[in-house]
Amino acid sequence: MSATSVAMLIVALAVAPGGLIASTLFLALRPERAQYPPLPPDLAD
Amino acid sequence: MTNRQPAAGGGRPGHPGRRGHPGQRQQWSGQWGFIISAIGSAVGLGNIWRFPGVAYDNGGGAFLIPSLVALLTAGIPILFLDYALGHRYRGSAPLAFRRLGGRFGRWVESVGWFQVMICFFIAVYYAAILAWAASYFVFSFDQRWGEDTVGFLVGQYLQTDGVTGGFLAPVAGVMAPLALIWAVAIAVMAAGVKRGVERANTIAIPVLVIAFGVLVVRSLFLPGAADGLNSLFTPDFAALTDLSVWVAAYAQIFFSLSIAFGIMLTYASYRKRRSNLTSPGLVVAFANSSFEIMAGLGVFSILGFMARQNGQTMAELAESTEITGVGLSFMTFPKVVSEMPGAAVFGALFFGSLLLAGFTSLISILQVISGALQDKFNLSEPKAALVMGLPVALISLAAFGTKAGLANLDVVDKYTNEVGIVLSAVVMMVVVMWVYRRGREFSHHLTALSTFPVGPVWRFLVGLVAPLVLGYILVMTVLGLLGEPYGGYDRWLVNLGGWGVVGLGAAVALVLPLVAWPRDPLDFQAYPAYGSEVGAADRPPLDDADRAASARGPVGGRPRREDLDESISKGAQP
Numbered sequence: 001m002s003a004t005s006v007a008m009l010i011v012a013l014a015v016a017p018g019g020l021i022a023s024t025l026f027l028a029l030r031p032e033r034a035q036y037p038p039l040p041p042d043l044a045d
Numbered sequence: 046m047t048n049r050q051p052a053a054g055g056g057r058p059g060h061p062g063r064r065g066h067p068g069q070r071q072q073w074s075g076q077w078g079f080i081i082s083a084i085g086s087a088v089g090l091g092n093i094w095r096f097p098g099v100a101y102d103n104g105g106g107a108f109l110i111p112s113l114v115a116l117l118t119a120g121i122p123i124l125f126l127d128y129a130l131g132h133r134y135r136g137s138a139p140l141a142f143r144r145l146g147g148r149f150g151r152w153v154e155s156v157g158w159f160q161v162m163i164c165f166f167i168a169v170y171y172a173a174i175l176a177w178a179a180s181y182f183v184f185s186f187d188q189r190w191g192e193d194t195v196g197f198l199v200g201q202y203l204q205t206d207g208v209t210g211g212f213l214a215p216v217a218g219v220m221a222p223l224a225l226i227w228a229v230a231i232a233v234m235a236a237g238v239k240r241g242v243e244r245a246n247t248i249a250i251p252v253l254v255i256a257f258g259v260l261v262v263r264s265l266f267l268p269g270a271a272d273g274l275n276s277l278f279t280p281d282f283a284a285l286t287d288l289s290v291w292v293a294a295y296a297q298i299f300f301s302l303s304i305a306f307g308i309m310l311t312y313a314s315y316r317k318r319r320s321n322l323t324s325p326g327l328v329v330a331f332a333n334s335s336f337e338i339m340a341g342l343g344v345f346s347i348l349g350f351m352a353r354q355n356g357q358t359m360a361e362l363a364e365s366t367e368i369t370g371v372g373l374s375f376m377t378f379p380k381v382v383s384e385m386p387g388a389a390v391f392g393a394l395f396f397g398s399l400l401l402a403g404f405t406s407l408i409s410i411l412q413v414i415s416g417a418l419q420d421k422f423n424l425s426e427p428k429a430a431l432v433m434g435l436p437v438a439l440i441s442l443a444a445f446g447t448k449a450g451l452a453n454l455d456v457v458d459k460y461t462n463e464v465g466i467v468l469s470a471v472v473m474m475v476v477v478m479w480v481y482r483r484g485r486e487f488s489h490h491l492t493a494l495s496t497f498p499v500g501p502v503w504r505f506l507v508g509l510v511a512p513l514v515l516g517y518i519l520v521m522t523v524l525g526l527l528g529e530p531y532g533g534y535d536r537w538l539v540n541l542g543g544w545g546v547v548g549l550g551a552a553v554a555l556v557l558p559l560v561a562w563p564r565d566p567l568d569f570q571a572y573p574a575y576g577s578e579v580g581a582a583d584r585p586p587l588d589d590a591d592r593a594a595s596a597r598g599p600v601g602g603r604p605r606r607e608d609l610d611e612s613i614s615k616g617a618q619p
Contacts, residue, residue: 001271005278008106012278015113016338019331027324030496031076036319037493037573044069045317 070135071238071315071426078243080325083312085246085405086303087333088253090174090374093399096297096337097344098369101277103293104284111285111294112334119514120298121330122506123305123470125499126477128322129487131313132494133571137161137416138307139557141314143566145481150567153481154558156472157417160307162550163465164413167306168437170454171407172230173445176223177202177375178399185382185392194379205451220446226404227441231434233408234415235427238315242412246405253401257336260394261343264350267385273349276359277341292521295514300462302333303406305470307413314416318572323495344373351381371451374399411437423563452534453542459531460543465550467519471512478508486575493573 001009039045073079100108134141138157146153180202184190190197199205204216233241264270284290303309313322352362362368366377374395382392411433418429444453478484484504491499530539 001275002279004280005106005275008109008278008280009274012106012109012338012341015109016331016334020328020335023324023327023331026496027076027321027328030321030324032319032321033494033496039319039572040570043318043570043572045319 072317073243073315074239076321076325078239078247079312079316079320080328081250082243082246082405082409083303083309083325083329084332085250086308086312086409087301087329087406088250088336088402089301089303089406090171090399090403091297091301092333092336093257093340093344093402094370094373096301097277097341098373099293099297100341101345101363101368103290104281104287105276106278106280107282107284108290108294109280111291112298115291115294115298116330116334118506119295119511120302120304121326122503123299123474123511124302124309124326124330125323125491125503126474126487126507127304127309128313128326129490130477131310132316132318132320132322133487133490135314135318135569136566137311137314137420138413139417140420140562140566141310142476143558143562144569144571145477145483147567151558152555153476155554156469156476157307158554158557159465159472159550160305160310160469161414161417162553163306163461163469164308164410165437166457166461166465166546166550168407168410168414169441170445170457171403171410172226172438172441173219173223173450173454174371175226175400175403175407176219176446178396178403179222179226180218181375181379182393182396182400184379185396186389188379188383188388188392190379190383192380192383195376197379198375199451203451204448214448215442215446216448216450219450220442223442223446224438226407227434227438230404230407230411231430231438234411234434235430237426238412241426242408245408249401249405253398253405256394256401257339257343257398260391260398261339261346263387263391264343264346267346267350269349269351269353270346271349272352272359273345273347274342276349276363277345292514292518296463296518299470299515300466301337302330303409305473306466307417308409311413311416312409319494321495323491323497323499344368347378347381351377351384354381354384371455421557421560421562452538455532456534456538456542457546460526460547461550463522464519464526464543465547467515467522468547471516471519474507474512474515478504478512484508489575490571490573 073082100112103111130141130145131138134144136144138160139154140157142157143150143154181190190202202216202218204214233245235241236244299305316322348362348366348368349359351366352359355362357365367373368377378395379392382388382395385391414433414437415426415429418424418433419426422429422432424432444450444457447453477487484507488499488501488503491503526543530536531543
């Protein structure tokens with residue numbers, strides 16, 4: 001493989017699986033808001 | 046003052062069913078149940094057989110740049126819009142648009158029904174491809190396709206030689222797996238969102254990732270794999286000045302993510318009210334892109350191997366061989382599988398992956414139809430599965446289990462995807478962002494429930510960039526299709542299976558809003574509140590059909606809206 005195609009492969013891996021890992025970690029660290037707007041008592045969640 | 050009634054949707058009258066008490070909507074088991082189901086929907090046949098070939102044809106490695114731009118400026122923003130619509134209005138596509146519309150909601154409901162009809166037409170042919178994949182999974186063990194894989198597909202398996210369309214003689218070899226696919230799909234739908242859709246995805250997606258992962262890793266070590274990858278990832282930066290490359294990138298992201306035709310909207314409606322929406326959306330979007338890259342690695346490693354076996358360069362191979370779609374999967378791949386060491390395992394992994402990826406997408410498409418029927422006609426999940434599944438399965442068997450299946454599939458696929466879905470997306474964004482101007486409300490909804498803000502940039506992208514790009518794609522596609530019949534097929538087939546299908550979808554979508562809802566669709570409280578939308582003074586009045594529904598009295602044990610208004614005005618808790 002040429003140097004440029006290897007570079008683009010690395011970019012692809014950094015963006016897609018890298019983005020997946022980053023977004024999953026972000027979600028795992030902050031899965032929900034610390035506090036949601038109050039839910040009216042008669043409204044099902 | 047707010048309308049304090051519980052949310053409409055779900056629950057049969059006096060029949061709690063599995064949804065708990067009447068009025069309670071089905072829900073995912075939790076955040077990851079939703080995420081894995083949404084990934085199952087997004088990751089489909091297109092990831093495996095479309096992305097690698099499109100990338101190769103549009104600048105190779107350089108295609109990553111427009112792909113990333115398209116993901117960030119259209120894919121993820123439209124995904125968030127789908128989530129906001131379904132989650133805020135707690136309903137299937139027709140119900141969500143009906144609630145969006147309020148006073149003049151009758152016609153807006155048509156947008157939702159059009160999305161349902163698009164799903165209907167996609168489901169009937171999508172299942173046929175899964176039936177082919179199931180057959181080829183079995184054929185892999187003895188490589189029944191032989192040397193002439195094209196002849197085997199069209200001559201022996203599909204028996205399509207010389208047949209250009211219509212409902213003709215059935216083909217038992219296609220009918221049997223197709224009937225089986227439909228039986229399993231209807232059973233999954235009948236089990237409901239949590240016990241059916243989510244459970245199926247929880248089993249299928251890990252198996253898919255492992256099976257396809259093994260296939261990709263093995264393919265990377267084939268002789269010639271590096272040549273294939275080199276041809277895929279070598280960037281042609283000059284291609285970035287070509288508008289058609291950018292259009293291809295937007296189209297690929299758009300078709301790949303299952304956005305704007307009701308799926309993500311419907312899935313989001315089954316999330317709890319207090320649910321993070323945006324971070325799971327990012328996980329789904331990047332998981333989809335990751336699978337595309339994974340498919341690119343696998344497919345082009347295998348094509349590189351094939352080129353070496355044939356003594357060709359990759360450019361020569363791409364000229365002489367199908368590298369996308371049905372041709373790639375059912376003509377090119379069987380040929381290369383036969384030449385591989387461990388052909389049976391390799392073939393089974395590929396066609397098994399195709400089957401699993403497609404099946405999880407099929408059930409998401411069916412959930413759009415099933416959810417709409419449950420909301421509109423007050424059906425339980427099993428009844429909706431049967432009312433939807435039997436007609437869809439019969440049409441699917443009649444149109445695609447016959448000798449004309451391949452031609453029918455090609456035409457219906459082209460028009461429902463490239464005209465129907467894109468039209469649905471453009472209309473959805475224009476209606477939400479420009480006609481009803483709900484951009485601020487939805488960005489408030491997403492921000493209030495999520496862990497990062499969604500503000501003016503998102504509104505700019507969904508309100509201007511995405512509609513303009515998709516509108517351009519739509520106009521160019523329609524002009525191209527009007528110029529000459531698609532694929533050289535007979536005019537009558539294109540008119541019936543192409544324009545006719547899209548037109549029928551639009552016609553049904555215009556008629557169904559005339560059918561009254563089982564309960565007042567506006568009898569609903571959005572959470573979290575935004576501005577004065579839930580104030581009684583601002584609440585839009587009922588139109589005739591909905592007033593008639595309301596006048597029939599309580600449905601599902603719930604009080605009428607007028608009664609509640611009265612009780613609230615008296616200071617009583619309903």
